Amino acid sequence: NAGVTQTPKFQVLKTGQSMTLQCAQDMNHEYMSWYRQDPGMGLRLIHYSVGAGITDQGEVPNGYNVSRSTTEDFPLRLLSAAPSQTSVYFCASSWGPSNQPQHFGDGTRLSIL
Amino acid sequence: AQTVTQSQPEMSVQEAETVTLSCTYDTSESDYYLFWYKQPPSRQMILVIRQEAYKQQNATENRFSVNFQKAAKSFSLKISDSQLGDAAMYFCALHDAGANNLFFGTGTRLTVIP
Numbered sequence: 001n002a003g004v005t006q007t008p009k010f011q012v013l014k015t016g017q018s019m020t021l022q023c024a025q026d027m028n029h030e031y032m033s034w035y036r037q038d039p040g041m042g043l044r045l046i047h048y049s050v051g052a053g054i055t056d057q058g059e060v061p062n063g064y065n066v067s068r069s070t071t072e073d074f075p076l077r078l079l080s081a082a083p084s085q086t087s088v089y090f091c092a093s094s095w096g097p098s099n100q101p102q103h104f105g106d107g108t109r110l111s112i113l
Numbered sequence: 114a115q116t117v118t119q120s121q122p123e124m125s126v127q128e129a130e131t132v133t134l135s136c137t138y139d140t141s142e143s144d145y146y147l148f149w150y151k152q153p154p155s156r157q158m159i160l161v162i163r164q165e166a167y168k169q170q171n172a173t174e175n176r177f178s179v180n181f182q183k184a185a186k187s188f189s190l191k192i193s194d195s196q197l198g199d200a201a202m203y204f205c206a207l208h209d210a211g212a213n214n215l216f217f218g219t220g221t222r223l224t225v226i227p
Contacts, residue, residue, distance in 0.1 A: 042117065042204055042217025043158075050213070058214060090158060098215045099146040099208040104158035 002026050006091050006105035013081045013112050021076040021108050023091030029103070031094045032074040033058070034066065036087040037107070043090060049074055050097075081112045115140045117207050119218035126195045127226050133180075134190045134221045136205030145209035147181070147188045152220070153201040161203070164188065192223075200225045 007022045025032065030051045035043040045058030049068040063085060065077040074093075078085060088109050092102040116139045126132035138147065149161040164172045164181050171179050176196075180189045192199055205218040 040219060042206070042219050043215070044217070045214045048213060056213070088156070092158075097208070097213055101148075101160045101163060102158070102215065107156045 004091055004093055004103050004105040006089075006108050008108060009106065010109050011111070013078075013110065015081060015083060015112060017081050019078055019081065021078075021089055021091075021110070023074045023076065023105060024072050025074075025091075025093040025103070026072065027093060027095070027103065028071060029093035029095050030071065031097060031100070032068065033092045033098070033102070034064070034074070034076045035090045035092065036060065036085075037090060038087050046076065046089075048098075078110075083112045086110060086112045115207055115209055115212065115214075115216045117205050117216050117218040119205055119221050121221045122219070123222045123224070125224040125226055126192070128195055128197060130195055131191060131193045132195055132223065134192075134203050134205075134223065136188045136190070136218055138186050138188060138205070138207045138216075140186075140207060140209045142209035145207060147179075148206040148208070148215070149177070149179070149188075149190045150204045150206060150217075151199075151201045152204065153198075158204075162190065195225050197225050197227065199223060 004025045033048040034046040047066040049055045091105045094100040118137045145166045147164045151159045162174045176193045202220045204220045207216045
């Protein structure tokens with residue numbers, strides 16, 4: 001009964017490096033989202049997907065790419081890491097739009113030096 | 114634009130007592146949902162309670178209840194019989210029909226004193 005699984009849990013990158021944060025869910029949810037959480041702020045939506053093959057931008061999409069080739073997986077790519085992307089990243093899924101309860105992963109703490 | 118405001122950065126409560134966390138919001142939509150999420154030190158976000166705007170009755174989940182004042186755009190969370198495990202950051206969040214997005218407040222850190 002895994003729910004939403006995010007990997008890695010921690011990562012340190014150098015400015016300019018690229019990487020992919022992985023997110024997988026085993027609940028057959030259509031909706032998946034990526035949020036970032038910064039100190040003193042609430043979670044902000046980066047990108048979301050309403051089903052396989054469909055993605056859209058959220059509130060703070062710049063510097064990130066996503067794809068959704070399967071229902072289960074929704075990876076988040078940082079193309080060229082910047083210190084401003086230092087944050088905690090959460091993946092979430094739900095069976096419907098975000099008016100439905102979201103199931104969150106444990107988060108990835110990412111530091112960009 | 115949608116906004117969610119939590120004016121209490123920190124709150125504390127004695128174990129077994131009752132505490133109320135405040136949240137105000139703004140939206141131009143008439144169809145929306147409000148949530149309280151809990152984030153313990155483990156970092157995982159956990160849904161505490163959900164309220165549909167069209168329902169006049171306040172939502173309740175065991176020791177957790179809300180006071181939803183639609184006209185005042187207020188959505189406070191009451192925790193009764195507080196337990197040590199209630200210690201966490203609590204986030205108020207809004208979803209409205211105009212956006213496929215959850216808008217979060219800045220959170221309230223709740224400390225439970227034994």
